[in-house]
Amino acid sequence: MLPRAIVRNCAAIRLCCIGATIFLAGLLAGCQGGVLDPQGPVGAAQRTILLNSVAIMLAIVIPTIVGTLGFAWWFRETNTRARFLPDWAYSGRIELVVWSIPILVILFLSGIIWIGSHDLDPMKPLDSQQKPLEVQVVSLDWKWLFIYPEQNVASINQLVVPAGRPVHFSLTSASVMNAFFVPQLGGMIYTMNGMTTQLHLQADQQGKFYGRSAHFSGDGFPGMQFVLHAVAADAFDAFVNSARSQGQALDKTSYQELARQSMDVPSSTYGSVEPDLFHEIATQGVPPAPGPQAGRPEPSASPKAGG
Amino acid sequence: MLGKLSWDVIPFDQPLPMIASAIVALAILGVLAWVFLAGHFPYLWREWITSVDHKRIGVMYTLLALLMLLRGFSDAVMMRSQQALAFQAPGYLPPDHFNQVFSAHGTIMIFFGAMPFVIGLMNLVVPLQLGVRDVAFPTLNSVSFWLTATGALLVNISLVIGEFARTGWLPYPPLSETAYSPGVGVDYYLWAVQISGVGTLLTGINFVTTILKMRTPGMNYLRMSMFCWTSLAASLLIVAAFPILTATLAMLTLDRYFGFHFFTNEAGGNMLMFVNLIWAWGHPEVYILVLPAFGIFSEVISTFSSKPLFGYRSMVAATLFICIVSFMVWLHHFFTMGAGADVNAAFGIATSIIAVGTGVKIYNWMFTMYGGRIRFATPMLWSLGFMVTFVIGGMTGVLLAVPPADFLLHNSLFLVAHFHNVIIGGVLFGAFAGYTYWFPKAFGFRLHEGWGKLAFWLTLIGFYATFVPLYTVGLLGMTRRMQHFDVPAWYPWVLVAGAGMIITTAGVIAQIIQLVVSVRQREALRDVTGDPWDGRSLEWATPSPPPVFNFAALPHVEGEEPYWNIKQRAREQNRLRDEPDYEPIEMPRNSPTGFVCAFFATVMGFALIWHIWWMVALGALGAFATFVVFAWRDIPEYVIPAAEVAQIDRANRGARREALATYTGPRP
16 A cells, blocks of 8 residues: 555656755755865765765655655545545554654764764864874954964964875964864864864865855954965975065064954965964953944944944 | 934934835834724724733734744845845945844844744634633733734834844854944844743743643643644743743843953853853754644644544654753754864764654654545645655754764854754744634634645745755855855855745745735635634634634533544534533633833833933833732623623534535545
């Protein structure tokens, strides 16, 4: 009875397949340049988990959709061939099955969640022969500051890292929350004032990757974006040398100037950084950055950004 | 004298909100003028504004919800069109305006669209399905409604006077603290949500009490309709969760008004505390919305399949399971804030466990249809659209509950597409199913089927056309809340989503036309018997619209599906039940308490937002005085004489007798 009802419902099945195909096509179209086109080990592992989870769930989602439409169509009022069971409202065996199917799927998925969460913990260092590059990240209103403590240089809205070498990020915020996100390298982590978060990423190949803030942070939020350049080791050294030779110094005074609100800031570099600046920001040794200044000290009704 | 208020706060320099609010103001003034000039005001005051009848309050809740859905939808149109125009360009909405638009969209849709819609349907239907005359506290019910309306009014006042929050629909600190949001926008948000939140909490208390204490004789727990069960679960969640919201927002208010440091950057404030607390309310809130929708689908699918609900007890268990587990999953809203792997994994697993409950429900609805004789009326179409759409939304939801996948998708448009998938596909489709299903019960005539079906198909297609591109562009790394963007790969998908919005708009228009056409053709669509869909639960035992006392004599319930049993017996014996002994009925008197209370609450809220302290005192005093006056009332009830009850009931029995005589029985 049950399979026959479904088999006869070619129209419903076809409709459903078309829907599923469109949906999958949409998913797969995300391959170019997004999170489904990873360029590093973290992103690749996260994508694998993402696709596996979808595949596991589709195994019951598609039959459920087909069954729903199939039942609805077959048991339509005008179908004289369909059985009518006006009082049929319970079956222990079906109940057993409908509780078991989701429970089994979720059990399976729970394994993936537990193992995946531990394997891909952002705090966990990556397996690599090379010592990770240390990068300190500060989200400001509304630009990104990247400090290279070992090289003692810093950059705004551009991040240069050696390809093939792990990068250890320590992150904090000068003012409001933001989230550091490079879609093609994987992982995302929030930045918060007075706190430090950790993230490990690696770019396998050389290339330019888009990065931005993923958490809304105010009027300048759309412009809180940067380019991550993954370059060869010698090109990285060249970048550091060039920054040292031409950039200005970043100390507490110039940092406080930098921390004022500004939008769509072009990328630039600093030739030297006051030691422990990141630590001072993260532990509020430097006070949190000020917000909008228009209308101060009397807060006006609607101050415009950047004032 | 007037606090922060001055002429400067009205955005004369921004034509868009000025024109929009001018049109709205003119429309409101026009309606008010018509009401007064045509002499409708006494009727409105007597029959609606001061009414404590749960059916009237339900209708007013639903009307408020429909208006606010339109407001929220126009915000959505602005967001989609802004992004479609803002590829490497500024678009037409500057950031400070765009940020208000998406904050208002979320706030309005959740607090003043979805919540009143769901609560409105609960008001209309739950007492009828329980077989009782009203809710436990009728005047409190009216207070709840008017306080919700106060919140909605405050949000809309912010369009003209001052600004709304620019922080998103949940004002995460420190962005929402005075240091980074010195304007009145966040204050509008806080007081609008606080005041309406009081109303919602009172509703929760009211419905928990009603369902636990006020069932008709024989209506034990396992004979209640599924909608009553899900309403009970949602009300329990309201009672448990809304105090958390109130406390959290109160703490933010103390930060903003008195320089406290709960969530600030400085002086040991902890913004993560806010995020934890707000989602400890926020996740149950999702189920407060969707559980009643599940109840509606259970009613609709069973009725239009001409069969009892499959696995009723299993459904009850699944509902309570979801109700409890929904409190244990809040951390999945911020896996990316740096919690350890153990914490993330535990909350990820807890979250996916909820899918067991919803999965069981989907299968039980499927087997309710199995062996049925399905009529594809508009409510049934919404239900089928829901089942297909919600399964997809559930899948993407469980995907987001897998922390490593969430690291890639959090705060992207994939997330936005996911929660619209479950809130539109679940809550809104459910609300529309309930709206078309119970409309004849509320007004005595059905809604036009043709326009309803058109509205359904346009909304369904529009939904997919809008949100499948957003899923995709989310996978391409596009984050939410962007006033403009520079990445070329995103642009085509944003355009497709904008085009999808046009189809959705057509669906909204079809919905409006459906209402207008139905009102004009109401005689042809008249529901004479009170049972237009061959229903199964007790609300269909009453005339449409039901008299103020609902039941001439309280029905005695002898099993599940009480009205279906009564009807079957009548069909077998070919005669109605014996006429009951009519007795006089005591009903609660109308009371302006709710309206007056809310008036003063509005004054107080507005004054608090603008720091007009004398007006705050005035509003608070007025609201308290109203309460005292109500508490001192002498005559709480009035009596409807037995003869009047008999006359109303006999008219309906006559119609039902005729329907019974022409009943030909089910096709064998």
